[in-house]
Amino acid sequence: MSINVTRSSMPSYEEYCEEIKTIWDTVHLTNMGPIHNKLKEQLREYLKVQNIELFVNGHLALYTAIRALGLKGEIITTPFTFASTTNAIIQAGCTPVYCDIKDDYTIDESRIESLITENTVAILGVHVYGNICAVNEIQHIADKHRLKVIYDAAHAFGVEYQGRGIGDYGDISMFSFHATKVFHTIEGGCLTFRDNTLAEKIFQERNFGVAGEALTRFGTNAKMNEFQAAMGICNLRHIDEEILTRKAAFEHYEERLAGVKGIKLLKFTDGLKQNYAYYPILVEPSDFGADRDTVAIKLGEQGIFARKYFYPLVSENKEFGCDMTANTPKALALSRKILCLPLYAHLTTEEIDLICDNLLK
Ligand SMILES: *Cc1c(COP(=O)(O)O)cnc(C)c1O
Numbered sequence: 444m445s446i447n448v449t450r451s452s453m454p455s456y457e458e459y460c461e462e463i464k465t466i467w468d469t470v471h472l473t474n475m476g477p478i479h480n481k482l483k484e485q486l487r488e489y490l491k492v493q494n495i496e497l498f499v500n501g502h503l504a505l506y507t508a509i510r511a512l513g514l515k516g517e518i519i520t521t522p523f524t525f526a527s528t529t530n531a532i533i534q535a536g537c538t539p540v541y542c543d544i545k546d547d548y549t550i551d552e553s554r555i556e557s558l559i560t561e562n563t564v565a566i567l568g569v570h571v572y573g574n575i576c577a578v579n580e581i582q583h584i585a586d587k588h589r590l591k592v593i594y595d596a597a598h599a600f601g602v603e604y605q606g607r608g609i610g611d612y613g614d615i616s617m618f619s620f621h622a623t624k625v626f627h628t629i630e631g632g633c634l635t636f637r638d639n640t641l642a643e644k645i646f647q648e649r650n651f652g653v654a655g656e657a658l659t660r661f662g663t664n665a666k667m668n669e670f671q672a673a674m675g676i677c678n679l680r681h682i683d684e685e686i687l688t689r690k691a692a693f694e695h696y697e698e699r700l701a702g703v704k705g706i707k708l709l710k711f712t713d714g715l716k717q718n719y720a721y722y723p724i725l726v727e728p729s730d731f732g733a734d735r736d737t738v739a740i741k742l743g744e745q746g747i748f749a750r751k752y753f754y755p756l757v758s759e760n761k762e763f764g765c766d767m768t769a770n771t772p773k774a775l776a777l778s779r780k781i782l783c784l785p786l787y788a789h790l791t792t793e794e795i796d797l798i799c800d801n802l803l804k
Pocket of ligand 1: 500501502503524525527528569595597598619620621630631632
């Protein structure tokens, strides 16, 4: 028996076949077809956002967000993220400037202003594990210094704060619909934004910079195809039920692990509508009696595959310009102690008990 850190949600074979049937009538495989457009409308409603554009994956969506805002210069961001965030910044011709994190693992807004220079153009925060950045405080700083705000909301599908969809904060947010995420389209993603005038730029950037017959701007190819969109339509039908089963699993973990010496659980922002995307624990070796790496190995020997996520930090890699870990000691320390335990829809109570029993042993 083995339990993986995540497992993709699948509609029934029949449900997916039913959804793709019309493609044989329309022979419309990609380039913003009818299923793409239907999913786009459904997601705009579900995510409670004003504008949305779908993408072939989350990474190219994030890259396109930076391009569509016309940013050139330094972007203040967090090193405690997946490689995609930094890759997108550099790929778009900007320079990442790393800001340390807080105890809730998101970018520390109290340190942002000290990192602003005359070259700073934007702040790019990450809603880590579906826990959100200090969106109101960050907007305040951005307004004061005339900076753009982008959020990597890859982990935050369906999360709401103060009655608003989380994708409604900042200038642009990116959601990932990768197979390992709470909601997926096999590979996929989207950008959400309030400014209507961005829609055309994003639409064109996603399609080689082409508008009708004209080549209006630089662009890439990042369109979502009809087979991806059909998977999205199916998965969206079951998403509320799936998040409820994730919630039950999450709460069972909390019951089992709260108060365990040497294990610190993440405290989510008050008043957040969560999506229960991940179950991260922080292993404090001196108190727990074993370090994170040992715990991961021992669990693996029992067929339980937890993930060191995020480890190592992107800023530790010389390829990304420079080693700036000296400026982000909290992020560096966390990357050595963090471990994501298995969490996915329909993970059973018995499986969680097995995981916790082994962990505590
Ligand atoms: C998954 C993920 C991405 C990239 O999304 P893809 O859809 O896989 O391209 C970016 N940032 C974070 C934090 C992610 O977890």
